[in-house]
Amino acid sequence: MKTNGHDHVIEVSGLRRVYGGGFEAVRGITFHVERGEVFALLGTNGAGKTSTVEVLEGLAPPAGGRVRVLGHDPRTERAAVRPRTGVMLQEGGFPSELTVTETARMWAGCVSAARPLTDVLARVGLAGKTGARVKQLSGGERRRLDLALALLGDPEVLFLDEPTTGLDAEGRRDTWELVRALRDGGTTVLLTTHYLEEAEGLADRLAILHEGRIAAAGTPAEVTAAQPARITFELPDGYVLGDLPPLPGLGVTGHEVDGAVVRLRTRTLQRTATGVLAWAERAGVELRGLDVRSASLEEAFLGIARAASAEAATATATGHETERAVAV
Numbered sequence: 611m612k613t614n615g616h617d618h619v620i621e622v623s624g625l626r627r628v629y630g631g632g633f634e635a636v637r638g639i640t641f642h643v644e645r646g647e648v649f650a651l652l653g654t655n656g657a658g659k660t661s662t663v664e665v666l667e668g669l670a671p672p673a674g675g676r677v678r679v680l681g682h683d684p685r686t687e688r689a690a691v692r693p694r695t696g697v698m699l700q701e702g703g704f705p706s707e708l709t710v711t712e713t714a715r716m717w718a719g720c721v722s723a724a725r726p727l728t729d730v731l732a733r734v735g736l737a738g739k740t741g742a743r744v745k746q747l748s749g750g751e752r753r754r755l756d757l758a759l760a761l762l763g764d765p766e767v768l769f770l771d772e773p774t775t776g777l778d779a780e781g782r783r784d785t786w787e788l789v790r791a792l793r794d795g796g797t798t799v800l801l802t803t804h805y806l807e808e809a810e811g812l813a814d815r816l817a818i819l820h821e822g823r824i825a826a827a828g829t830p831a832e833v834t835a836a837q838p839a840r841i842t843f844e845l846p847d848g849y850v851l852g853d854l855p856p857l858p859g860l861g862v863t864g865h866e867v868d869g870a871v872v873r874l875r876t877r878t879l880q881r882t883a884t885g886v887l888a889w890a891e892r893a894g895v896e897l898r899g900l901d902v903r904s905a906s907l908e909e910a911f912l913g914i915a916r917a918a919s920a921e922a923a924t925a926t927a928t929g930h931e932t933e934r935a936v937a938v
């Protein structure tokens with residue numbers, strides 16, 4: 611569906627998912643994914659990632675809101691959506707006695723125009739395992755087989771639920787390369803992950819889910835830019851923190867002192883760093899252990915999770931639900 615010249619391959623608007631017993635796992639989330647984008651859903655355990663992706667895959671109905679994949683309702687218009695999508699579930703569940711090739715052949719029978727099995731198996735690094743039975747595969751090899759099956763129909767849209775969980779470092783890098791190559795070939799990818807470096811390195815945009823809501827969203831750079839940067843150094847002998855110029859004037863928003871080690875937080879990294887270095891120059895001292903760095907996605911993630919938990923605790927204590935909604 612075209613919106614302002616953008617092709618929104620996935621549209622999610624006010625999505626809610628409620629399980630039997632009334633537990634609301636997804637609490638009104640809104641985001642979209644453009645054609646050719648890699649979009650990552652990040653979140654703590656139980657944040658609602660799988661619950662969201664299952665609705666997008668047409669496996670479950672929404673309790674509220676609306677989802678569209680390639681312009682269609684993935685559940686009620688499944689026939690229009692399913693042949694154009696590839697799905698890698700968290701747990702594949704293949705017949706364990708079949709070989710890799712037999713499994714892929716069986717799966718290919720469900721796909722309208724399957725790609726050559728050998729190509730797909732080679733692409734995921736299983737070329738040497740085609741005769742192995744599924745029960746003989748390692749956990750990481752099963753994830754690769756899962757990915758191969760998702761790719762068999764040459765999908766326009768690929769859903770990957772924790773694609774690299776259980777893979778070793780090399781397998782993870784191979785999968786990242788493959789996802790990048792697919793994206794470069796025009797495939798739209800929505801993935802969930804626990805690995806922040808995976809989202810940082812792969813995703814064009816991402817959303818951080820926390821307790822069923824989107825707590826932050828944007829490009830990885832935008833999400834980290836919203837978090838304070840850090841400057842760490844050791845105070846020279848004979849100096850105390852008060853010897854520096856007034857910290858607010860340097861743009862410092864928070865600080866900790868641990869023995870001689872000083873940690874400053876700032877949202878204006880260049881200004882603060884310049885102020886600290888200019889002071890050291892004037893004082894004629896060397897700042898040992900000087901470390902100046904922007905926030906990483908990991909710090910942003912932990913900061914957001916902490917802030918969201920604190921907000922929820924306050925809301926519970928006061929009996930008020932805080933309305934926070936980030937639309938992407």
Ligand SMILES: Nc1ncnc2c1ncn2[C@@H]1O[C@H](COP(=O)(O)OP(=O)(O)OP(=O)(O)O)[C@@H](O)[C@H]1O
Binds near residue numbers: 653656657658659
């Ligand atoms: N069938 C179910 N019945 C009841 N509650 C469920 C069901 N499936 C999931 N939940 C709950 O919904 C919440 C969201 O679960 P979900 O699996 O979507 O989270 P997730 O972000 O994918 O987590 P993880 O990273 O651990 O896979 C959790 O609190 C979970 O316990």
